[in-house]
Amino acid sequence: MPHTNSAPQLFIGLISGTSADGIDAALVRFTGDGDTTQCELVHGHTYPWPEDLRVRLISLGQGAPVDSLDEMGTLDVRIGEHFATAALQLASDAGVAARDVHAIGSHGQTVRHRPAGAAFDGHHPFTMQLGDAHVIAERSGITTVADFRRRDVAAGGLGAPLLPALHNALLHSPQEDRAVLNLGGIANFTLLPAHGDVRGFDTGPANALMDAWCARHTGQAFDAGGAFAAQGACDAALLQRLLDEAWFALPPPKSTGREVFHLDWVEARLHGNEAAADVQATLLELTAASVADALLAHQPGTRRVLVCGGGVHNARLLERIAARLPDAAVESTARHGVDPDFVEAMGFAWLARQALLGKPGNLPSVTGARGPRVLGVVHPAN
Structure with a gap:
């Protein structure tokens, strides 16, 4: 019993x-x-x-x-x-x-x-x-x-x-629409409207691609603070080729992982002459763009994005997400008493x-x- x-x-x-x-x-x-x-x-x-x-x-x-x-x-x-x-x-x-x-x-x-x-x-x-x-x-x-x-x-x-049910218990507010953004290997959202049903879904790659590319080209397991990405510039044409992946257009509910988003997937979309730092910057922007696009499509009135997972320590990534979501505060769950790690x-x-x-x-x-x-x-x- x-x-x-x-x-x-x-x-x-x-x-x-x-x-x-x-x-x-x-x-x-x-x-x-x-x-x-x-x-x-x-x-x-x-x-x-x-x-x-x-x-x-x-x-x-x-x-x-x-x-x-x-x-x-x-x-x-x-x-x-x-x-x-x-x-x-x-x-x-x-x-x-x-x-x-x-x-x-x-x-x-x-x-x-x-x-x-x-x-x-x-x-x-x-x-x-x-x-x-x-x-x-x-x-x-x-x-x-x-x-x-x-x-x-x-x-x-x-x-x-x-985990959306736990996110709802810990971080819901009746005063504003919120979203919990987990930046793990894959990024996912829990949408917490002030009033209404909780929703959640994966948005695409986060640390998995950035970590793998960084490890291959620098020998470091991850791009601390986005420093490697900061050495390059986003390749707009490459970013668009990445965003053309059909998975991004699927409606929720949806989930994904390394079975879709891995280095072979990236390399199939390269022309071969890209600088490694530019690709890193583009992969970072891919995460920011896919996260922002998903939120604007499914809860455009969000006023606060509460971030957890390893990506919370990538300051450059958070800056780019915030730039694409100017009407929402983007902040760590730590500000609300929940350890993001x-x-x-x-x-x-x-x-x-x-x-x-x-x-x-x-x-x-x-x-x-x-x-x-x-x-x-x-x-x-x-």
């Missing part, structure tokens, strides 16, 4: 996103029930992947083939072990005993995302995240909830985005709690599923 408990409870949320730059871990305290639930970040940290594993995860996310079922099984367990280690280290760093953590919500690492309408064949939509939750529960001794996306996909949804990890702690309470985790208006569904599979601690 679903349980209810208004006493404070600690949950850990774990996620490695499209950028695969590490495991984001958040220790979250929930207090209260229902509409009165409060969600507080107690401690957050990002634990880097071993470089060989990070490289392999990125290649799989971009569609590289799996060598064998043996490799897939080994990766599943190995990722699960790293997730368990991250959870235990986070609790230790926060001075919390593992036995005092009610549950872990683990997103895992997406290696394939082929939901309904995806351009592969569409007949058998699926999404696949690795990170064996049995291993996480066994190694950590903490009840683990995982596999959050597949039920939504089975119900005809896209399996993403899954751990919003997603907090979200999977929240989804774990929803599952244990027997409550839906998806919003059909966002994912396109046939109805609300309880998301996640529970793996007891023992």
Whole structure:
């Protein structure tokens, strides 16, 4: 039976996103029930992947083939072990005993995302995240909830985005139309009108393309502060070729990932004589343009854009988004008491709690599923 408990409870949320730059871990305290639930970040940290594993995860996310079922099984367990280690280290760093953590919500690492309408064949939509939750529960001794996306996909949804309900709980205002912009490997919006239904959808690439191009041409994993992009100039013709991608014209609900937006996709649109810094500047502008175009098309009255995810630290990117949205304030979620680096990890702690309470985790208006569904599979601690 679903349980209810208004006493404070600690949950850990774990996620490695499209950028695969590490495991984001958040220790979250929930207090209260229902509409009165409060969600507080107690401690957050990002634990880097071993470089060989990070490289392999990125290649799989971009569609590289799996060598064998043996490799897939080994990766599943190995990722699960790293997730368990991250959870235990986070609790230790926060001075919390593992036995005092009610549950872990683990997103895992997406290696394939082929939901309904995806351009592969569409007949058998699926999404696949690795990170064996049995291993996480066994190694950590903490009840683990995982596999959050597949039920939504089975119900005809896209399996993403899954965090708009949490964004609504934390950042909605009855005084103004707001949008929460997550700048991860992929960018996505949660639209929070002052009055009306919550909506959400992916807008296209964010850090995934910029990081990959930067790593190839500078050896740095990401473009700190947009400094590399600042050395170049946006190539307007290239930007238009990138924006001509048919995916941008699709109506919501929609989601995407490295299966569409990867370096081969960029290189197919280059003439071959572009300066590396100019391409970086153009990829940054691609994110700014696709984000702004999506918001103006779907919630033009937005007065505040609240930014989270790794891209919040790219000052040049935020400047370009703000320039394209002159009627909206563009600011970090930190200004509203929500750490921008751990919003997603907090979200999977929240989804774990929803599952244990027997409550839906998806919003059909966002994912396109046939109805609300309880998301996640529970793996007891023992």
